[in-house]
Amino acid sequence: MWSGSATNPAAMPDSASKTTSPALIxxxxxxxxxxxxxxxxxxxxPYHFTYNTWVKxxxxxxxxFDVFESEFRDRPVDYYLAAMESGLVAVNGKTVGPHYILKNGDLVSHTTHRHEPPVTAEPILIIHEDDNMMVINKPSGVPVHPxxxxxxxxxxxxxxxxxGPDYLPRPCNRLDRLTSGxxxxxxxxxxxxxxxxxISERSVRKEYIARxxxxxxxxEVLCDQPIxxxxxxxxxxxxRANGKPAKTVFKRLAYYPPAEKMEVPGDAQREYGAQEGYSIVRxxxxxxxxxQLRVHLQYLGHPIQNDPIYANQRVWGYNLGSNDADAVQNTDEDVITRLSRMGKDEVADAVAYHDEMVDTYEKKKAEKMSGEVCEICNTPLYTDPGSQELSLWLHSLRYxxxxxxxxxxxxxxxxxLPPKDMEGPTQVGAMDDLVGAVTAVEAE
Known part of the structure; x- marks a missing residue:
């Protein structure tokens, strides 16, 4: 796409961003x-951005209008109608109106006023770089692709x-937004x-670390339950017994018992395992x-401690889906319904931190609808995400x-790392001690 200072909303007066002249910006x-x-x-x-799509x-x-009404549902129908009449939606760079008949070769452009969620300010650290590739340590909470x-x-x-604008990094492995490493x-x-x-031929070994x-x-613990x-x-x-084959080898690196003084509400102690302490697991x-790792750890009865989905009793119930391959404790429908109800209108307090719970459990906030709207585009605005929505204690440690x-x-x-005033490992040794177990599993 073409870019230039004339299209930067920061350089435009408010009146310019609301004008309806042909094919607005x-x-x-x-x-x-x-x-x-x-x-x-x-x-x-917030900025204006144009999506360009060739007619399918x-x-x-x-x-x-018919195409937008049936296939694009992120905005109300009234918004799309107004956007077509104003030039925010254009065809071949021109305002054509909602009744235009689309034909082969048409380029549909939609200019929106975008509001992106914030992510962590932690830098993307470079571990290795040469003429062919860059190996990075991805911060938690940042998606890989737009x-x-x-x-x-x-x-x-x-x-x-x-x-620079011409630089095109090509990701070769995938990490979820919340996963770091x-x-x-x-x-x-x-x-x-x-x-x-x-990577696809499995000639690369991967090791993660989880809390x-x-x-x-x-x-060594093998979980070979299908997913x-x-x-x-x-x-x-x-x-689930009828899922796809899945196998993971786990080994505890460290265990840290709960702090002696945990002035945490009783419900929180039960829900978040505050009285159990926690383990660092390879x-x-x-x-x-x-x-796979999140699901297998949940099944084993040791979910990732701050997992917003798989360590969430409001979704899975008291036992958090442990040893429930036949969905006896919770049907799929029950789990899906509960998760669907957890919208942005309520504070998702389903996640808490072992070492921060004392003073902040009741104060935790999550990203939710603020009740305000953008003055330019009337988009409903969100609050900032809570810290629990920016991090998952799962890290891609080694390839x-x-x-x-x-x-x-x-x-x-x-x-x-070890909690304050506790001793424990600060680094992980070679993979050799786990490779034998993995090789045996692969040979089965």
Whole structure:
């Protein structure tokens, strides 16, 4: 897309952003990106942005309004109608109105006033860089690609903003938004293809670190329970006998008992395992199912301590889905319904921190509707996300070639280090002690 200062909302008077002259500020992709840091968060000032989409075959012969009404549901129908009449929605760069009949070769442009959620202000640390790739330590809470409400607040766009508008990092492995740790970004297509093939062929070993409720068992623990996606829409998975095969090897790195003085409400103690203490667990996935580590740890009765979904009693009940492969304790429908009800209108206090609970449990806030709207576009505005919505205690610790050609490892995240006044490991040794168990599992 073309970009220039004339399309930067910061450079326009308020009146200009509300005018309805033909094809209002289309196309638009502000550069430099409107980032600013405040309160420990990377924020993006609201900006106009243009989505360009070529007419799909199923759109041909239909009116512009009909297509938007049936296929784009993130805004009210009245908004789309007004946008078409004002030029915020244009075809081939011109205002055509809602009754325009779309035809093959048309380019539909939609200029919106975007409001992105903030993400952590922690920098993206570079662990290794050469002519082919960059190995980074991704902060928690930052999505890899632009998706949904996130655009410039993504790993790809943040790095692009630092390296220049023509820089195109190509992610070779995927981490969920809340997961931190090792990621590979190729600098050109051939490097991306080589590494993606290597990872997909399982010639790369991966190790994660997690902080889980309670005292995790001694020794190596294999979980080979199949995993089923019970709601693709919500991204919700669980152990089910009719799911896809999944295998993970776990080994406890450390256990930290609860602090002696925990002045925490009784309900919170029961719900968040405050009386159990917590464990730091090494995780080696043999397969790669969505949410595999989170789901397997939940099934084993030791969910990730601050997991907003799988450690949430308001969704899973008292036992948090432990050993419930047959959905006896909670049906899929029950779980989906409860999770669906947890909207932005209520404070999601389903997550609490072991070492911060004393003074802040009742004070925790989550991102929710603020009741305010944008003066320019009337978009409902959200409050800032709570700290529990910016972090998951799951970290991609290490990737290494199975033949020993290379290995990349990040430092332990702060939440995995020993608590104040306690002794414990500050680093993780070689993977050799776990490789034997994984190899045996793979050979089965």
């Amino acid at each position: 289309t196309p638009c992709d502000p550069w430099p990106r409107p980032y600013y840091l405040e309160g420990g968060l990377r924020r993006v000032a 075959e199923r759109w041909r012969g239909r009116t512009l 998706a949904g409400r996130y655009n410039y607040n993504s790993v790809v766009e943040i790095i692009k903003s630092e390296r 090792i990621m590979f970004l190729a600098k050109h297509a051939s490097a991306a293809e080589r590494l993606c093939v290597q 889980v409720n309670g005292r995790f068992p001694d020794g 089923l996606s019970i709601s693709p829409k919500l991204g919700l998975n669980r152990v 995780c080696m996935p043999v397969t790669g199912r969505t949410h 290494e070639d199975a033949e020993g050609a290379w290995s990349y490892m990040s430092p332990l995240p702060a939440w995995a």
